[in-house]
Amino acid sequence: MDKALELCVQQLTTQISSLEALTLLLDEELNALSSRNGDGLKDIARQKITLLNSIQKTDKDLSSYTKELFQSPDVTPLTEQIDLLLIKCKNQNEVNAKAAHLAQMTVRELKEILIGRPTSTTYTEDGSVVENVGEIVKNLKA
Secondary structure (H helix, E strand, O other), X not given: OOHHHHHHHHHHHHHXXXXXXXXXXXXXXXXXXXXXXXXXXHHHHHHHHHHHHHHHHHHHHHOOOOOOHHHOOOOHHHHHHHHHHHHHHHHHHHHHHHHHHHHHHHHHHHHHHHOOOXXXXXXXXXXXXXXXXXXXXXXXXX
């Protein structure tokens, strides 16, 4: 194996490790979102930035190699594994974004109910939607 191929394989292996770490971190992020752990989310965000910077740097380094090198039997399985990990990370990131959006909407809706906003929406015991619930907080003393 020549030096360029060996270095390329080494960098691809590093990229795989980074993407696997990102996958685990995205799972942790979803858990933090679902448990509403704000401090955990801050720490995860810092770790994500570090990992993404590392992934981008490795990707930039890999872009200097020729197309022919990526067609080598030693390299092809690694690039396929990277492609699968990228798809997994992208899908998990989309799930996390939706979970964050839903959590934000829930908090906003709760805030509107508590401040007695007339257009607040709440639900009855049978699950029906009730509008104009400003009376919920009329007698609330905080």
